[in-house]
Amino acid sequence: MGIREKFAERFPVADVRPVATPTIPGPAGAPTGKPIASPIRLRRLPVERQWPAWFIVAFQATILLVGIGAWETGAKLGWIDPFFWSRPSAIFATMLTFFTAGDAMTDIGFTFRAAIIGFVLGTSAGTALGLSFWWSRNYAMLAQPYIVCFESIPKLALAPLIILVFGVGLSSKIAIGVxxxxxxxxxxxxxxxxxxxxxxxxxxxxxxxxxxxxFCKVVVPSVLPWGISVLRVNIGLALTGAIVGEFIASQHGLGRAILYAGQTYEIALVWVAVLVLSMLSIAMYLGVSRLETVLMRHIKR
Amino acid sequence: MPTPKIELSGVSQEFEKPDGTVFHALDNLTIRVDAGRFASLIGPSGCGKSTIFNIIAGLQQPSRGGVIINGRDATGMVGGVGYMLQKDLLFPWRTVLDNIVLGLEVRGVSNQEARAYALPFLHKYGLGGFEHAYPSALSGGMRQRAALLRTLLYDSEVILLDEPFGALDAQTRSRMQEWLLQIWQDFGKTVIFVTHDVEEAVYLSDEIYVMAARPGRVIAHLPVPIERPRPREITLGRTFMRLKEDCLNLLNSFEQHAEAA
Incomplete structure (x- = not known):
């Protein structure tokens, strides 16, 4: 049984005819019969069936476990050189000593403080500066090329200079973040x-x-969503600033821990510090997202 | 003759176009409206109706001529009139109540006092129950009500309405017209109303200024001799019909004239 017969059986009323092919009308308006396009084909709308949420989570966990397992086995079988890449079991053991023996909290606290202070100072100063341009078009025009120039500088290239000016302490990390x-x-x-x-x-x-x-009743409320949209970007940047600062010269911080561990070939410790840093980054990101939701609720659109 | 509440005398507005020629937006415009009157400006698009309002509201400086409000020169001065545009311009981050008190707030009334003052008006004029809603939750008609109440509560004696009902559907529009007449009678303000709907102008106004475009100018000043209150039926009456026809004829003849030129 052909498709047309099947269709007619299921929907007896429907009159299924082949769809006409568009043609170019001749000079007298009579169709020449020459097709200008291939015949119209009916397609099904592409729709992806959605997996249930638990399945996605389970899948993700499986990928993670398989990855870690492959790493561990690979290191054991010699496919991966554990001297350069370390191995999950060693990383886990180092993690435990890192949190129990060393001054982990000092390092975390140092990096966290540098990132947060840099974030708050940089964001508020930038927002204030941006808002100030509303007051005078001339002033805004005057300032614009300088801002653009400063934007085009790779700020991290200035980091050594900033360390020289602000010293090896917390303030230089904050300054890079700002x-x-x-x-x-x-x-x-x-x-x-x-x-x-x-x-x-x-x-x-x-x-x-x-x-x-x-300014207070129109400009600030209008600009607020823009200012908020930048928070998430800035928290990441401030953290980067803090870490780079610690790479260059520092006595504390996760960035210093990574550099130190790398130089002494303690690759497991590098991974531990990177993991902790990721956690810190996620925590700050979530915090800022929360702040964003709260602020956004107040300026409901 | 008593001094008019608001007077535009010999107002002209010229712009220099990019090619150096001068564009006459308004030419020697004179309009006088007495206290408590409802005057409409009708005309084709591009006849400078919005420019006139910007000049009256002090947002724009005319090339020549001046604006006199309450016998005082108010040319280029802001704050003398309440101004409402077709766009309702409600602040999306403020509730309806907080939007309505904006004018009072600008004049330094404390938020609490302003709210207490505005709330009864909100209830009286069909926005009861919406005071804490955000504008995004309101229908077009409701939004215009809120915008108009904001303009009225600013408490200036002259109100400029720039096609306030232009974007509304026909039914909402006629309901809003009746609502506007009621509120105008209650408040006793002097209103200048811009529209390009002739029927709307005749139904609402005490007097109509018919305008022509290029350059924008007044071609006729017609009184509307229909008593108030005006039930809807008057729109079928003879006086109404004739006036409407007069306006349309005036507009048409000048339109053709402009096209021939």
């Missing part, structure tokens, strides 16, 4: 300022509002 975050915030906030609805400003002026009132 250098990385401040421009992002400034540029994003400035974009926000440029997109403020002119009509809302005009409405406020027509009500006799002062510039300060327009």
């Amino acid at each position: 250098a990385l975050t401040v421009v992002v915030s400034t540029l994003t906030t400035f974009s926000g300022v440029k997109s403020v609805d002119r009509d809302l400003e005009r409405l406020m002026y027509s009500l006799g509002a002062s510039r300060w009132q327009v």
Whole structure:
């Protein structure tokens, strides 16, 4: 039985005819019969069946376990050189000693503090600078090339200089974090300022509002979502700044731990520090996401 | 003759186009509206209706002529009139109540006082129960009500309405017109209303200024001799029909004239 017969059986009323092929009409309007396109084909809408959530989680866990297992076996069988790559069991053992014996909390605390302070300072300074451009178009035009230039500098290239100026302590790590975050915030906030609805400003002026009132009641609330969108980017940048600072010169911090372990061929310790750093990064990212949701709720659109 | 509440005398607006020629947006415009009157401006698009409002509201400086409000020169001065545009311009991050008190807030009234003052109006004029809703939850008609209440509660004596119902569907529109008339009678403000809907202009106004474009100018000033309150049926009456026809004829003749030129 052909497809047409089957279809007719299931839907007896439906009159299934072959779809007409489009043709070019001749000069007198009569179709020449010459097709301009291949015949229309009916396709099913591509739809992917969704897996249940538990299956996805289980799948993910399996991939992780298989990966770790392969690493461990590979190291045991000599496919992977454990001198360079270490192995999961050694990393786990080192993790335990790292948290029990060493001054792990000092290092974590140091890196965490540097990242958070750099993040807060850089983001708030950048936001304030970006908002300030609303006050004067001339001033904004004047400042723009400098901002763009500063943005184009690879800020990490300045890190050695920053260490020289601010010393090997916490302040130099914060300064690198600020250098990385401040421009992002400034540029994003400035974009926000440029997109403020002119009509809302005009409405406020027509009500006799002062510039300060327009700034507080229109500009700041309008720009806020832009400022918030930059938070997640900045927390990552601030952490990068802190680690690079610690790489160059430091007495504490996870970045220093990584560098030190690498130089003494304690590869397991490198992995431990990297893992802890990832955890820290995830924790800060989640914290900022939470902050974002709370702030966004207040300026509900 | 008493001093009019608001007067535009000889207002002209010219712009220099990029090619150096001068574009006349408004030419020697004179409009006088007495206190408590409802005046409409009708005209084709591009006749400078919005420019007139920007000039009255002080957001734009006319090339020549001036604006006199309450007998005082208000040319280029902001804050003298309440101004409402077709776009409702409600602040999306403020609740309806907080949007409505904006004008009072700008004038330095404390938030609490302003809210207490505004709340009864909100209930009286059909926004009861929505005071804590955000504008995004409101229908187009409701949003325009909120925007108009905000303009009214600013408490200036002159209100400019720039096609406030232009974006609404026909039914909502006619309900809003009746609502506007009620609120106008309650508040006793002087209103200047811009529309390109002739029927709307005749139904609402005490007087109509008919305008032509290129350059924007007043070609006729027609009183509307229909008593208030005006039930909907008057739109079928003879006076209404004739006035509407007059307006349309005026608009058409100048349109053709402009096209021939």
